[in-house]
Amino acid sequence: MSLPRRSTRPRPKSREELAPEMSPEALFAMLSAPDKASQRAAVERMVEAAKAGDPRYAEALSHALSSPDFRVRWAGAYGLALLGDAHGAGVLCEALSSPDADLRWAAAAMLARLALRRETAKVEVLKLARAVLEPVGCRMALHSLRYMGARGEEILSVVEDATRSPSKLVRLAALSLLGALNDSSDRAAALAIGLVNSDPDSGVRRAAAAALGPIGNRSPAAIETLSRAAVHRSDPALARAAQRSLRRLGYHGNASN
Numbered sequence: 001m002s003l004p005r006r007s008t009r010p011r012p013k014s015r016e017e018l019a020p021e022m023s024p025e026a027l028f029a030m031l032s033a034p035d036k037a038s039q040r041a042a043v044e045r046m047v048e049a050a051k052a053g054d055p056r057y058a059e060a061l062s063h064a065l066s067s068p069d070f071r072v073r074w075a076g077a078y079g080l081a082l083l084g085d086a087h088g089a090g091v092l093c094e095a096l097s098s099p100d101a102d103l104r105w106a107a108a109a110m111l112a113r114l115a116l117r118r119e120t121a122k123v124e125v126l127k128l129a130r131a132v133l134e135p136v137g138c139r140m141a142l143h144s145l146r147y148m149g150a151r152g153e154e155i156l157s158v159v160e161d162a163t164r165s166p167s168k169l170v171r172l173a174a175l176s177l178l179g180a181l182n183d184s185s186d187r188a189a190a191l192a193i194g195l196v197n198s199d200p201d202s203g204v205r206r207a208a209a210a211a212l213g214p215i216g217n218r219s220p221a222a223i224e225t226l227s228r229a230a231v232h233r234s235d236p237a238l239a240r241a242a243q244r245s246l247r248r249l250g251y252h253g254n255a256s257n
Contacts, residue, residue, distance in 0.1 A: 024049075024060040031064055031075040036102075039071070043079040050083055058083060065091060074103065081110045086118035093124045096140035108140045112147035122148075129158050135167035142173040146180050155181060156188060163191050168201045175204070179211040189217035193225045196242075205229075206241045213245030223251065 022045065030042035043061075050058040064076025065088055074095050077088025092114070095107035115122035125148075128134070129141035142162055145155060159181070162174035178191060192215060195208035209229050212222055226249075229242035246252075 024056045028060045031072045047082045081114045086121040089121040089124045097137035108144040111144045132165040139170045139173040142177050146177045171204050175207045175211045179214040184216040189222045206238045209241040213248035
């Protein structure tokens, strides 16, 4: 019986396994590592060194932004964001459209964190959230706005545009953000009401009914829409979502209460 062959692929290095005094050049070279763990370890070590007061490591991260390799640009932008530097915000926004889902969600979370401290980062996120013809990036930018707790008239306008997107995933992201705006206005409610009543996708209709609960609008239009949906026999999931929203709004099985 022969023993299984050991993999010849190098094992990813953790931050603790890196040499304690690796030069900026050595760590920079690791930014193009094929595995995420080694790349992340290099970024974290560079960030630690920069925070300790060595400017060479922050300069190396900035230099990474001009690399022709997107993975290196991403690593540089992520490291700079950890330092509170928004110069890589454009690269982080680029990552929102990445085919790599892990990268997209990491970028959305980091942009939210950065935008709370740097107006330039928020501007970049808003620009992409309005780009409804770029559905992947737009959807992730909407999630980033939700993560940062963005609210107000400008954000509601962004949501308004996104609910008209041909992409159902963008419309779903818009509803997720809409429910987190803490906006019980008739204008906000009308967006969800319109999708409950006329969206061609059943999942979007259900999400819109669910959003009316946290929106908190108790107008006749909202209650009537939910009451009709709550007895929808051909879509039990829609009915359940509407019933939950009615209960949240204080109507327990009888919208006339």
